[in-house]
Amino acid sequence: MSIGHTLLGLLESGPRHGYDLKRAFDEKFGHDRPLHYGQVYSTMSRLLKHGLVEVDGIEAGGGPERKRYAITDAGITDVERWLATPEKPEEYLQSTLYTKVVLALLTHRDAADILDVQRAEHLRSMRILTDRKRKGDLADQLICDHALFHLEADLRWLELTAARLDKLREAVAR
Amino acid sequence: MTAPPGSLLAAENLHKSYGPTVALDGAEFSIHPGEVVAVMGPSGSGKSTLLHCLAGIVPPDSGSITYAGRELAGMSDAERSALRRSEFGFVFQFGQLVPELTCVENVALPLRLNGRPRKQAERAALTWMERLEVDDLKDKRPGEVSGGQGQRVAVARALVTGPRVVFADEPTGALDSLNGERVMELLTDAARSTNAAVVLVTHEARVAAYSDREIVVRDGRSRDMERAI
Numbered sequence: 001m002s003i004g005h006t007l008l009g010l011l012e013s014g015p016r017h018g019y020d021l022k023r024a025f026d027e028k029f030g031h032d033r034p035l036h037y038g039q040v041y042s043t044m045s046r047l048l049k050h051g052l053v054e055v056d057g058i059e060a061g062g063g064p065e066r067k068r069y070a071i072t073d074a075g076i077t078d079v080e081r082w083l084a085t086p087e088k089p090e091e092y093l094q095s096t097l098y099t100k101v102v103l104a105l106l107t108h109r110d111a112a113d114i115l116d117v118q119r120a121e122h123l124r125s126m127r128i129l130t131d132r133k134r135k136g137d138l139a140d141q142l143i144c145d146h147a148l149f150h151l152e153a154d155l156r157w158l159e160l161t162a163a164r165l166d167k168l169r170e171a172v173a174r
Numbered sequence: 175m176t177a178p179p180g181s182l183l184a185a186e187n188l189h190k191s192y193g194p195t196v197a198l199d200g201a202e203f204s205i206h207p208g209e210v211v212a213v214m215g216p217s218g219s220g221k222s223t224l225l226h227c228l229a230g231i232v233p234p235d236s237g238s239i240t241y242a243g244r245e246l247a248g249m250s251d252a253e254r255s256a257l258r259r260s261e262f263g264f265v266f267q268f269g270q271l272v273p274e275l276t277c278v279e280n281v282a283l284p285l286r287l288n289g290r291p292r293k294q295a296e297r298a299a300l301t302w303m304e305r306l307e308v309d310d311l312k313d314k315r316p317g318e319v320s321g322g323q324g325q326r327v328a329v330a331r332a333l334v335t336g337p338r339v340v341f342a343d344e345p346t347g348a349l350d351s352l353n354g355e356r357v358m359e360l361l362t363d364a365a366r367s368t369n370a371a372v373v374l375v376t377h378e379a380r381v382a383a384y385s386d387r388e389i390v391v392r393d394g395r396s397r398d399m400e401r402a403i
Contacts, residue, residue: 127384
């Protein structure tokens with residue numbers, strides 16, 4: 001995820017302090033991985049340098065000074081361009097799971113067992129996500145669904161591979 | 175394997191063939207009260223046969239099934255029928271509601287078959303329909319409700335007798351994702367709150383994710399994944 005673009009996008013609704021930006025980011029997108037303050041300030045200085053944000057005001061207090069950032073027109077154009085550019089789908093062609101299955105077959109180990117154990121591990125993650133989804137709000141449901149669909153795709157591949165193990169064994173032996 | 179202590183329903187070394195086709199080849203199973211166990215595996219692996227044996231619908235060729243400490247094979251047909259009517263609940267993929275009856279009559283049916291007076295049975299049925307969020311459909315017939323609604327009515331009917339085990343065979347197989355998930359949420363919430371065990375046959379991982387653990391059936395043999403890791 002582009003943190004710079006996300007912070008810029010959050011600034012579109014109005015100027016904010018670095019701390020507010022971090023809080024908004026964590027609340028909406030951070031989930032289990034909140035931003036570090038260092039990340040926020042280094043990203044903001046980069047955006048400042050490129051003219052995508054400007055300092056809207058400085059609040060002097062007892063502690064360190066607090067800058068308030070505002071998005072510039074160039075910043076808005078940058079967010080627009082980022083949103084309009086489609087993300088390249090991941091190719092998933094370098095799969096560790098595939099490598100493990102082929103290696104197991106090449107070394108005459110139990111590939112079906114590897115697939116079974118992997119399925120159980122995937123399901124374990126899916127249970128955690130499903131539970132979180134049940135207890136969460138709509139935003140939680142959407143982010144968990146995204147993860148669940150990806151895990152489900154892996155599982156479908158596991159099932160298909162399990163059903164084709166004999167053929168795959170012949171193919172890798174050649 | 176011997177049945178784990180405290181298990182409500184357990185099967186050991188089950189074998190079942192239909193003619194030359196081996197459906198179960200030494201399958202094992204156990205479930206505790208309040209537990210949801212997913213039975214997974216490819217089509218034709220023996221999942222449904224396992225469920226039918228566990229529920230006393232078809233007898234295995236060999237092996238033992240114990241429910242609450244009693245051997246199913248040692249019961250008479252009448253005892254097994256009574257067990258299915260009062261202690262077990264069933265949810266299938268399709269065609270389980272009686273089309274001529276209204277939804278509330280469908281839900282009340284298992285109680286009526288157990289001899290409960292109509293009013294009393296329908297009152298209990300309505301409580302379950304409220305819980306499954308389909309009480310507004312009480313006077314409609316199954317043909318007049320959507321697939322997702324019909325399946326919730328079927329879940330209410332499976333739970334109305336207060337079963338100790340609910341057998342669900344691909345309960346969301348005919349539903350879209352959103353309806354399927356809601357049915358799974360309601361089914362597992364209701365079962366957990368009444369401490370009923372749920373045997374959930376499914377080939378869908380998203381459905382299995384509502385379970386506490388899974389066993390995998392392949393070529394008629396089962397594997398308990400919790401013990402495998």
